[in-house]
Amino acid sequence: MAYGQSAVRQEGGKRILVIDLRGAPYGADIALYEQAMRDVVEKLMEVDADEVVLSEYYERIYDAEQTRWLKEIADVITRFEIDAVWSPSHIGKTSDSRLLAQRHDAILTILNMTHGDPFKAYLMLLREIKGEVAKLPVLGPEAQDDEKVYLGTLQYMREHFEKLGLIQKMKAYLSQLGEIPAGRTIYHSFFEVAIKPSFIGSRIFFTGAEGLELVDQYEVLGSRVYIYKHPDKIEYLYFINPPEYALPPEKYFLLEKTKEVVAAHRPEHVEFMNIAQARKYFKKIYVATIADLAMKNRIDLSVEEKEELATIVSRYTIGYGILELFLSDKQLTDVYIDSPLGEKPIYVVHSKYGQCQSNVIFSEEEARSVVSRFRALSGRPFDEAHPVLDFDLPDLQTRIAVIGKPLALDGIAFALRLHKDTPWTLPQFVDVNMFDAFAAGLLSYYVDA
Numbered sequence: 001m002a003y004g005q006s007a008v009r010q011e012g013g014k015r016i017l018v019i020d021l022r023g024a025p026y027g028a029d030i031a032l033y034e035q036a037m038r039d040v041v042e043k044l045m046e047v048d049a050d051e052v053v054l055s056e057y058y059e060r061i062y063d064a065e066q067t068r069w070l071k072e073i074a075d076v077i078t079r080f081e082i083d084a085v086w087s088p089s090h091i092g093k094t095s096d097s098r099l100l101a102q103r104h105d106a107i108l109t110i111l112n113m114t115h116g117d118p119f120k121a122y123l124m125l126l127r128e129i130k131g132e133v134a135k136l137p138v139l140g141p142e143a144q145d146d147e148k149v150y151l152g153t154l155q156y157m158r159e160h161f162e163k164l165g166l167i168q169k170m171k172a173y174l175s176q177l178g179e180i181p182a183g184r185t186i187y188h189s190f191f192e193v194a195i196k197p198s199f200i201g202s203r204i205f206f207t208g209a210e211g212l213e214l215v216d217q218y219e220v221l222g223s224r225v226y227i228y229k230h231p232d233k234i235e236y237l238y239f240i241n242p243p244e245y246a247l248p249p250e251k252y253f254l255l256e257k258t259k260e261v262v263a264a265h266r267p268e269h270v271e272f273m274n275i276a277q278a279r280k281y282f283k284k285i286y287v288a289t290i291a292d293l294a295m296k297n298r299i300d301l302s303v304e305e306k307e308e309l310a311t312i313v314s315r316y317t318i319g320y321g322i323l324e325l326f327l328s329d330k331q332l333t334d335v336y337i338d339s340p341l342g343e344k345p346i347y348v349v350h351s352k353y354g355q356c357q358s359n360v361i362f363s364e365e366e367a368r369s370v371v372s373r374f375r376a377l378s379g380r381p382f383d384e385a386h387p388v389l390d391f392d393l394p395d396l397q398t399r400i401a402v403i404g405k406p407l408a409l410d411g412i413a414f415a416l417r418l419h420k421d422t423p424w425t426l427p428q429f430v431d432v433n434m435f436d437a438f439a440a441g442l443l444s445y446y447v448d449a
Contacts, residue, residue: 005019005020006018006019006020006043006047008047008048008049009365010364011341011342011363011364011365013340013342013343014050014051014064014342014343015047015048015049015050015051016049016050016051016052016053017040017043017044017047017049017051017052017053017067018053018055019039019040019043019052019053019054019055020055021036021039021054021055021056022055022056022057024036024056027056028054028055028056028058028059028060029054029060030054030060030062030070030187030191031184031187031188031190031191031192032184032187032188034116034117034184035116036054037070037115037116037117037187038115038116040052040054040062040070041070041073041074041077041114041115041116042074042115044067044070044071044073044074045074045075045077045078048071049067049071050064050067051063051064051067052066052067052070055198056198057197057198057249057252057253057256058195058196058197058198058249058252059195059196059197059198060193060194060195061193061194061195061196061203062191062193063193063194065165066190066191066193068165069164069165069166069169069190070166072163072164072165072166073114073115073118073164073166076114076160076161076163076164077111077114077115079160080111080157080160081111085107085111085153085156085157086104086107086108086111088100088104090149090150090153091103091104091107091149091150091153092146092147092149092150093145093146093149094143094146103150106128107153107154107157109124110124110125110128110157117184118161118164118166118167119166119167119170119186119187121161122161122167123180125154125157125158125161126158128154129151129154129155129158132147132150132151132154133151135147136151166190169190170186170190173186173189173190174186194207196245197244197245197247197252197255198252198256199255199256199259199316200244200316200321200322200366201321201363201365201366201369202321202322202360202361202362202363202366203360203361203363204240204241204242204245204322204359204360204361205359205361206239206241206359209226209228209239211231212228212229212230212231212237213228213229213230213231214226214227214228215227215228215229215236215353216352216353218331220240220325220328220329221311221324221325221328222242222243222308222311223240223241223242223243223325224240224241225238225239225240225241225329226238226239226240226241227239227350227353227356235354235355235356235357236350236353236354236356236357237356237357237358237359238348238350238353238356238357238358238359239358239359240325240326240358240359240360242322242325243308243312244312250297250299251299251305251309253297253299254290254293254294254297254299254301254309255309255312255313257293258286258289258290258293258309258313259313259316259317261289261293262282262285262286262289262313262317276395278318279314279318279319282314282317282318283310283311283314286309286310286313286314287306287307287310290306290309290310290313291306294306320370320373320396321366321369321370322360322362322366323335323362323366323370323416324396326346326348326358326360326416327393327396327398327416327418328396329348329418330418330421331350331351331352332348332349332350332351332418333349333350333351333417333418333420334348334349334415334416334417334418335347335348335349335414335415335416335418336348336349336413336414336415336416337362337367337413337414337416338413339408339409339410339411339412339413340410340411341362341363341364341367341411341412342361342362342363342364343361344361345357345358345359345360345361346358346360346361346362351432362414364411364412367412367414371389371402371412374389374391374393374400374402375389377391377393378391378400382402382404383404384404384405384406387403387404387405387406387407387408388401388402388403388404388407389401389402389404390402396418397418397419397421398416398417398418398419399416399417399419400414400416401414401415401416401417402414403415426440426443426444427440
């Protein structure tokens with residue numbers, strides 16, 4: 001998509017409105033930029049959506065509640081436009097064209113402001129009502145009748161404004177705060193969003209970690225893994241924090257441009273079924289491309305930083321995306337991704353902590369990409385006539401099982417079993433309570449005998 005274009009995609013039973021703001025003169029942030037909110041509200045006047053994503057080099061994901069607030073704003077604007085609240089019959093009985101023009105302009109100004117700053121529009125509406133009410137006592141009967149028509153329209157607009165979920169939340173917030181924040185500061189309290197790199201299909205969330213007990217942490221392929229204990233849950237939480245989530249904007253720019261540059265590259269003498277060879281070849285291409293783009297755009301990178309960026313690009317092009325991090329964690333034994341995709345987090349079985357819920361929600365988009373790669377590697381079909389794809393993934397020592405429709409009614413599901421690098425030993429069986437020390441000793445005696 002190009003700047004300003006939008007699309008509604010289905011994912012996990014949700015309609016997600018994606019608006020491309022790359023190249024926009026303002027940022028992809030509703031809380032910070034009036035024009036960004038205006039873009040979203042005007043799109044929601046045309047389409048229905050459960051979530052909104054503003055795409056730049058980052059993607060800002062506005063959840064169902066935030067999207068509902070924005071949709072309500074879009075709906076109330078549509079209602080005002082249908083009612084033509086600025087028409088002469090709604091703004092007075094007078095024939096004074098100058099007075100009618102003032103009222104007409106006031107309503108249109110409020111209506112236009114509602115697109116990008118509904119809170120400011122609401123305050124403008126309240127001031128307009130207050131000013132008009134103050135005029136009533138000094139007006140004659142005929143002028144009062146005229147004024148009441150205009151006030152009726154303003155009160156009608158106020159009633160609809162005060163039914164908006166966002167305005168209700170803001171009023172409750174301001175009653176506690178005791179003052180009105182300057183500018184768009186108030187929006188930051190209501191439009192905190194999940195942010196992810198735009199080239200990653202899946203979502204990773206880190207919310208709620210403050211109230212959890214950290215019990216373990218370690219590193220996998222440069223990504224930090226945190227094991228948390230929830231005070232109200234039996235199962236542990238497996239949070240992974242890939243390095244691509246902490247890159248500065250200029251590095252995201254390089255990643256996006258590198259993907260664009262090499263997307264059409266098709267080497268003639270590389271055997272793509274040989275994963276190790278393909279990775280080695282493409283990583284060289286990515287390092288060279290990143291170095292060239294960095295030089296052209298005057299971005300200083302060390303050799304290590306170029307290698308790191310090339311590794312990330314490789315993971316999301318010729319690799320297995322975010323799934324690769326899970327399958328590279330040798331402390332995991334199983335990875336489960338249930339359907340419908342895009343709704344449920346990935347679950348893992350940890351050799352030390354048992355079943356854990358991860359902080360990653362695997363997307364349909366990334367699933368299609370991974371399944372396509374699995375089909376190519378296995379040489380096996382995967383469709384409704386062949387709804388099971390089962391094979392070994394040698395480079396990550398994993399047994400892959402993918403199930404699709406009609407066996408999985410809600411769509412594709414994955415069950416991934418990681419092979420152990422070394423054979424099990426009797427002490428290891430004892431450690432995981434498969435049997436006790438006496439049984440291990442007895443079994444060892446029989447084997448030796």
